[in-house]
Amino acid sequence: EAQVTQNPRYLITVTGKKLTVTCSQNMNHEYMSWYRQDPGLGLRQIYYSMNVEVTDKGDVPEGYKVSRKEKRNFPLILESPSPNQTSLYFCASSLHSGRGSGANVLTFGAGSRLTVL
């Protein structure tokens, strides 16, 4: 089944303890992105990747890191989590990166709910 898989789905951690949320897609998609969803704020983009080894900041990148060493994986790293990073996180992917390739539909993972105490 074509899908975007995120792990863990739920995580409670403490301030300062490094964590990684993994994201993997099995559709050979070129473009991947991370969003966070907060009440009243909708979805805000954290980082995105146009292809392997190509990443860039979204609207709210502070406190996060990403890497794209392989096409299928795009992990989100919180080096020193803080309570304001408590949120619902979504990974998404699309076949093409966008420029000149039309209106690509994003496929979303099921989400990862992170609580930082």
Next chain:
Amino acid sequence: AQSVAQPEDQVNVAEGNPLTVKCTYSVSGNPYLFWYVQYPNRGLQFLLKYITGDNLVKGSYGFEAEFNKSQTSFHLKKPSALVSDSALYFCAVRVQTGANNLFFGTGTRLTVIP
């Protein structure tokens, strides 16, 4: 800069009645516009998109949306609401010449009352 406004946090409609979920946008250039739906404990699912051409776009589950360039709006509609349509709906926009970075609205919670 891009922005999306969904002026209603909550929309309630009786089952069988028509529904409208409003969306207005601002973008520098020609837009691609999208509607996504989120059911409880699920990721976002694609409903429909506007690329160019016909201003009335038909999508999944009987939903449609009308693109209005002069009013910069892209309202989501359905002629007859079902209880199963109750969910959180997001409008999103990106400029046609840019990367596939969608900018989302804050979402509208639709409740269909039996």
